[in-house]
Amino acid sequence: MELVDRLLKGDKRAAARLISSVENEDERAAEVLRELYKYTGNTHIIGITGPPGVGKSSLVDRLTRAFRKKGKKVGIVAIDPTSRFTGGAILGDRIRMTELATDEGVFMRSMGTRGHHGGIAKATTEATMVLDAMGMDLVIVETVGAGQSQSEIWECVHTSILVEMPGMGDEIQALKAGILEIGDIFVVNKGDLAGVDQLVKELENVAEYKAMEQKWKPPVHVTIATEDKGTDEVVSSIEDHLGYLKESGEYQKREEERTRGEFTRIVQALLLKKAFAxxxxxxxxxxxxxxxxxxxxxxxxxxxxxxx
Ligand SMILES: Nc1nc2c(ncn2[C@@H]2O[C@H](COP(=O)(O)OP(=O)(O)OP(=O)(O)O)[C@@H](O)[C@H]2O)c(=O)[nH]1
Ligand SMILES: [Mg+2]
Structure with a gap:
């Protein structure tokens, strides 16, 4: 298949077309994904989540540049990336405006949250497969929100990063209830604002707690994404986490979990489709x-x- 050949060579236009057919649930998409599957499994999938407006997209932009400097190819999937309330810029616009847009080693895609049989997790999984097959070393998935509602997404990634910012008051309480199971790396962004120390302390408590149950203790980093401060520390932690996953055998376990989730979602979507056919x-x-x-x-x- 011509489209598949082009994709496997890293053609960004082929990737864009393919992900569109995935989004439109085009018959051809399923066919292509079948072909592609055997070329997947080589990418490090990173999830970035956090409340609206904390600076997730700004951080993704910084991380992408940092990884590019290391010669890594980066795919980005942003889910429902804008918030009408925070005025957060669309990640796509941000990236289109920079040199990353013409960089052959970066591919960015926004996806809406509606209209997918089997939900956003299925669409994300499929978009990730495409980016994986086209040879991206890393795929970064940005989603809004923190807590159980997003837990489906956590099955889709190897490394999850929770971004918070100071001065959110009650937010941290709500957060504690929901996020104990997610977040391999904690980031306090907007380190230029007041209240950083308090938030870092709270997150370190959460990290301590998690370290009682698992070998990996989530590091807590402070960043100022707008000034590119703290980016390298986050990059190091991402690399450390991958190392940890591989050495501990946790990687294999997460892959199995991911595949189980993937398979389950595909079956669900197919059943749903059949129910309405x-x-x-x-x-x-x-x-x-x-x-x-x-x-x-x-x-x-x-x-x-x-x-x-
Ligand atoms: N002061 C300060 N502002 C920041 C920092 N990082 C990002 N911002 C600003 O915060 C606003 C939101 O940033 P985004 O990166 O769009 O945040 P987001 O979390 O992706 O937002 P949504 O996708 O809408 O949830 C923008 O105006 C950024 O310029 C920071 O470290 N310090
Ligand atoms: Mg964003």
């Missing part, structure tokens, strides 16, 4: 009517829909 969609409507009229219940109806 062709005459099923009529049957769906008919069953829906019966449920509304209390002639049947949704549990029985769901089984009926998926029979045969």
């Amino acid at each position: 062709g005459e099923k969609s009529e049957k769906f409507d008919q069953l829906l009517k019966e449920i509304i009229e209390k002639k049947t219940d949704p549990f029985t109806a769901a089984e009926k829909l998926l029979e045969e």
